[in-house]
Structures are given as structure tokens and as C-alpha cells.
């Protein structure tokens with residue numbers, strides 16, 4: 001088997017042949033081999049977006065290549081710079097703290113997930129306030145604090161922020177962050193290795209226990225039982241518990257009434273997707289933290305492309321940055337459009353969203369975005385607004401109330417009225433027919449600007 005550099009060179013050579021130059025430069029050239037020990041290869045990539053792309057599209061190909069050419073199976077890990085290299089930590093445990101069980105090692109918190117780097121908007125205001133309060137009033141105020149909501153909306157970020165804030169105020173505090181899967185694995189291993197006592201000490205001798213994605217406890221009665229006892233011990237000792245999930249406790253299948261009722265003791269707080277303005281603010285914060293100069297119109301454009309997942313929103317900015325570096329061109333809307341298209345596939349595959357429609361219609365009729373979402377009743381603005389609502393209804397899956405919310409909080413009957421008005425006018429108004437046809441072409445076509 002070749003060593004680290006030779007194996008990486010081999011992988012690069014193969015991808016050079018099978019991938020386009022743009023794809024190669026974006027995903028392969030940006031990666032860095034870190035370590036190849038005990039049949040485990042560790043690759044570092046610059047962002048979570050790269051990591052997702054590698055996991056979804058490239059890792060399986062690499063494993064197949066290695067099996068075909070070297071008749072060996074390896075483990076291929078793709079890490080971002082802020083993640084701990086598991087091989088390095090394995091080495092560490094073998095040496096300095098050799099005797100200490102991995103259960104007792106402190107879980108790493110992501111140092112960049114702080115309250116300072118978290119942008120507060122309508123969808124997460126409550127969650128942010130509760131998190132901040134808990135980090136200051138440990139174990140007494142809201143216990144457990146339970147975040148729930150969709151994928152990539154900042155639940156993990158807030159959990160780490162609580163941990164980081166606590167350690168800032170009390171550096172000696174014991175903080176343990178785990179995913180529910182890690183808890184389950186630790187528990188199972190502790191039984192296998194007869195380390196149950198260590199397991200209990202590791203999980204019950206903490207000031208703050210953060211458990212991510214508790215929906216994965218579902219249907220694991222042994223783990224649920226153990227977690228129930230862990231919870232009770234910590235709770236009785238007034239130690240803080242913070243949990244996250246994609247749904248409310250009673251929506252988690254087979255979690256058991258005992259745990260559901262415990263989870264409800266504290267404060268369940270929902271995180272919903274950020275609105276357009278918050279998405280822009282998140283992009284601004286990220287661009288600033290990366291010392292990246294991005295024109296405002298480009299930030300607005302990217303914010304219009306990703307409505308429901310902040311991870312994808314950030315990924316959009318990373319792609320635009322990588323694409324600009326690769327093409328050695330300044331960041332413009334045209335460049336961002338190309339970069340995001342290469343990410344989302346062919347124009348037919350692109351998902352059209354309401355912000356995109358609003359921007360396009362505003363530009364087409366030469367009115368402002370604020371007017372499209374606003375309340376002005378002059379004809380010059382009312383028609384474009386109704387057209388935008390009509391297209392939102394036609395070209396997206398959004399419900400009438402959702403469309404209303406995206407148009408500055410209008411009632412769903414207003415949206416319905418707009419759609420009916422435009423539908424009726426289309427039969428007699430040839431200019432409107434042409435406008436709508438042009439707009440639809442642009443929406444489905446290449447460029448939006």
C-alpha cells in the first residue's frame with residue numbers, strides 16, 4: 001500500500017481524468033491529506049460544504065478505486081479544520097493520558113460557535129435568549145432547555161455557545177457535549193468493556209450536559225433507560241441539561257412517557273428558518289469573519305437562493321468564494337449565479353423560491369423590493385406585487401399563508417385575491433401575458449439578473 005503522499009497523488013491523478021477541471025479545482029485541489037495510519041486516511045477540506053460534497057459524491061469512488069487497485073479496504077475520513085483529527089487524539093490517549101478512558105475525555109466544543117457569532121432574527125430570538133439565560137443561570141432557570149426545529153438552523157451552534165460561554169465565565173466548569181449517537185455508543189461500549197461505572201461518572205459528573213439530536217434515541221429502550229437515570233441524577237443535582245431535536249418530545253417515536261415528561265419539565269423552544277433580512281445578516285457576518293469583501297447585491301442574491309437551511313446558505317457563500325478564487329474574478333451577481341448553478345445542477349433542476357421571484361419581478365418592473373413586499377396601493381406597485389404573488393403560487397410549493405408571510409406578513413386571503421386577479425386579467429391583457437411569460441422564462445432560464 002502506498003504512503004500518504006503517494007496514495008493522495010494516485011487519487012488526484014484518477015480524479016483528474018474523470019472530473020472536469022472546474023470540479024477538480026473546486027473539490028479536489030482544495031483538499032489536503034493529513035494522515036494515513038492504521039488503514040485510516042484523513043483528508044482535510046476547507047468547509048462543511050466541501051465535506052458534504054466529498055461524503056456524498058467522492059468518498060465511495062475513492063474506496064472503490066483503492067479496493068480495485070490495491071485490493072484493500074480502508075477508512076476514509078473527511079474533516080474540516082475545526083474538527084479534531086481522531087487519529088491524532090487516538091495517539092494522544094495512547095501516550096499522555098493513557099490510563100484515562102475515552103469516556104472521561106472532555107468533548108470538544110467548536111470554539112467558533114459562540115453567542116457573538118450567532119445572528120439573532122425572528123426565527124431564533126427566543127432560543128438565543130433562553131440559551132444566554134441558561135449559560136448564566138445554570139440548572140435553575142430552564143432545565144432542561146430543549147431546542148427543536150429543522151435541519152441546519154443553529155441548534156448545535158447555540159448548544160456550543162452555551163458551553164463556550166460557561167467556560168469563559170467558569171474555566172473549570174465541566175461541560176460535556178455529545179450527539180445522542182455518541183451517548184448510545186458510549187453506553188453500549190461501557191457494557192461491552194465492563195466500564196459502566198466509568199460511563200456513569202463521565203456523564204453524571206458534569207455541570208452542563210449537552211445532547212444533540214435526541215430523536216435518535218427513538219426505539220433504543222436500553223439507552224433510553226440509561227439516559228433517564230442520567231437525566232434524573234443531573235436534574236436532582238441542579239446540573240444543567242440542554243437537548244436538541246428535530247421535533248417536540250412527544251413526536252419522538254417510542255421515547256417512552258417517562259422521558260417525554262422529563263423533557264417537558266423545562267423549556268421547549270422552537271427555531272424556525274431565518275427571514276430574508278436575517279439571512280443577509282448571517283452572510284454579512286460570515287463574510288466579515290472570513291475577511292471577504294462581498295458586494296451587498298451579491299449577499300442579497302445568495303440570501304434569496306437558500307431559504308430553509310443556514311448550513312446551505314453558508315455553503316452558498318463558500319462556493320461563490322471558491323469559484324471567484326478559481327476564476328480569479330471579482331465577486332458579482334453573474335459570478336455568484338454561475339457558482340451556485342454549478343452547485344445546484346442544471347437550470348431545470350433549480351428550485352425556485354419566493355425571494356428569487358420577488359427580486360426578479362422588482363427588477364423587471366423597476367420597483368423596489370421593499371415596495372414588492374410593502375403596503376403601497378398605487379397601481380405601478382400593486383400589479384408587480386400581485387404578479388410576484390401569482391408566480392410564487394405557480395412556481396413554488398409554498399402555501400398561501402407562507403407566501404403571505406414572505407410578502408411582509410400579509411394575510412393568505414390577500415395572496416388568493418392577487419392570484420385570482422392575475423388569472424382573470426391574463427385572458428384579456430396581452431401585455432400582462434407577455435410579462436408573465438418573460439418572467440417565467442427568466443425564472444427557469446440561466447440568468448436571473
Ligand SMILES: Nc1ncnc2c1ncn2[C@@H]1O[C@H](COP(=O)(O)OP(=O)(O)OP(=O)(O)O)[C@@H](O)[C@H]1O
Nearest residue numbers: 117118119150151152153154155156157282310311
Ligand atoms: N443565526 C445564525 N447565525 C450564524 N450562524 C448560524 C445561525 N444559524 C445557523 N448558523 C450556522 O449554520 C450552520 C448549521 O448550524 P447548526 O449545525 O447549528 O444547525 P442544526 O440546527 O444543529 O442542524 P442539524 O439539525 O443538521 O444538526 C453552522 O455553521 C452554524 O454556525
